Amino acid sequence: MRIAMVSEHASPLVASNGLGGVDAGGQNVAVRALALALADAGHEVVVHTRRTDPRTPRRVPMAPGVVVDHVDAGPAAELPKDELVDLMDAFSADLASCWRAERPDVVHAHFWMSGLAALPSARALGVPVVQTFHALGSVKRRHQGADDTSPARRVAAESDLGASVDRVLATCRDEADELAALGVPAEQVTVVPCGVDVGHFTPAGDAASTSGRGGFRVLTVSRLVPRKGVDTVIAALGRLPRDVELTVAGGPSAGRLDDDPEVRRLRALAARTGVADRVTFLGAVAHDALPALYRGADAVACVPVYEPFGLVPLEAMACGRPVVAAAVGGLADTVVDDVTGHHVPAGDPAAVAAALDALRAHPRRARALGRAGRRRAVAEYGWDRVAAAHEQAYAGVVASTTVSPGVLTTGSPA
Ligand code: UDP
Incomplete structure (x- = not known):
């Protein structure tokens, strides 16, 4: 199949470097890995993303079978993601040409604004559209209230898109x-x-030492929001x-x-809590350096207030590390309580402390949870398997679409 992916703000070329900033995270990684896995399976993939640097060539080959097209x-220039919605008509016109x-043969839009841009242009040509929202x-x-800077029309646009595209791929049961x-x-x-690169994130290999003290090492990996x-x-x-230490990547x-306001807030909290000497902020870590960092940790904590999917727990599991995860969003599916780590309620420091302490006190059990995490990551979330599920969804919409440019009719969903 000729697959056109649209990822308006998240370029797959940012995925190896520059992650961890406010707007660059899982979507960049997921779009890149999916495109590569689909190309490996013999498809031709073009990823359309917005040009943010005038020096970038229009089309950049990423790998055999994958081209990144800068729209x-x-x-x-780099613009905050929430300011891009007004540019989607121009983006759509460019896609149409x-x-x-x-x-x-099929268009796969990632994030709601990509769907807005892709749908009219694809409809005009009778090309079916698959939508992954990545976040709703x-x-x-609900969680951010007045701090949410998303455009006001986002919620209505997402429900319209959900009903209008040929198929929505929800990344977890909570999203469904x-x-x-x-x-x-x-x-x-x-x-x-979403998946995880189980060949890159492995239990075997170098382990980064983040502390010289030899205590119990906890790791978080995330954008600092x-x-x-x-x-x-x-x-x-x-x-x-006091022998429990935290590394924040x-x-x-x-x-x-x-200069970062969130780092300042977290440092102030650490000082007030009396743990400033036990918390190390690394800043953004190159994606390629992360496996060694995970391997250097005794446990990975991933306790967001909410999380659409969450690649980090899967990466930790693939590296054989037990995960203490908030039971929210995708983490409720990926992390299995008492099998690959521990679920805790969101926003509950006492529960996080209890879960980490249990891992610290029972290292053999912690290692067994880590091994089970690796097995689960390989069995359920390898990108070849996840790409095959995408392929099936694409084939379903292609098969049930009667091509008649401008008048797209869809049959029963796959
Ligand atoms: N990441 C990274 N370096 C960092 C911080 C994060 O490479 O310093 C990567 C991390 O490995 C993961 C992605 O960014 O692949 C974050 O994805 P996730 O789904 O966990 O969260 P999001 O950022 O999408 O909210």
Whole structure:
């Protein structure tokens, strides 16, 4: 198949470097890995993303079978994701001319704004559209309230898109429930998770030493935004013996940590909690350096307030590390309580402390949970398996689409 992916703000080329900043995270990684796995399976993939640097060539080959196409929409500069919605008409017009010149068999839009841009252009050519939201505005609004900077029309646009595209791929059961609550017909939705590169994230290999003290090492890996719950882990540290230490990966580059408001907030909390000497902020860590970092940890804590999917727990599991995870969003599916780690309620430092202390006190059990995590990551979440599920969804919409440009009719959903 000729597959056109649209990922308006998250370029797959950012995926190996520059992650951990405010707007660069799992979507970049997932789009990249999915494109590569689909190309490995013999498909031709073009990923359309917005040009953010005037020096970037229009088309950049990423790997055999994968091209990244830089779409001109608005200034060729980094812009906050929430400001891009006004550029989606221009993005859509550019896609339309690309697709008229080279008609894809299927379009896969990632994030709601990509769906807005992709749907009219694909419809005009009778190309079916698959949508992955990666995050839903209704969830964000519920948790962030007035701090949510998403455009006001996001929630309505997501439910319209959900009902209009040919298939919605929800990355977890929680998202499927949320889509149902938004009025998206259940028969439109298939749960297809994101995956993890189980060849890159492995238990065997170098382990980075993050501390010279030889205590129990806890790791968090995330963009440093409040909803990721790093504050909950720091608060938990105050309830744990002094040999328990925390390494925080993510955020701005190491040299810019002092200027970052979230780092300042977390450092102040660590000082108030009396654990400042037990918390190390690394700043953004290159994706390629992460396996060694996971391997150097005794446990990985991932306790966001909410999480659409969450690649980090899967990466930790693939590296054979037990995960203490908030039982929210995708983490409720990926981490199995008492099998690959421990589930805790979101925002509950006492529960995080208890779960980490149990791992610290029972190292053999902790290692067994880590091994079970590796087995689960390989069995359920390898990208070849996840790409095959995408392939099946694409084939379903292609088979049930009667091509008649401008008048797209769809048959029964796959
Ligand atoms: N990541 C990274 N370096 C960092 C912080 C994060 O490479 O310093 C990667 C991490 O390995 C994961 C992704 O960014 O692949 C974060 O994805 P996740 O789904 O956990 O969260 P999101 O950022 O999408 O909210």
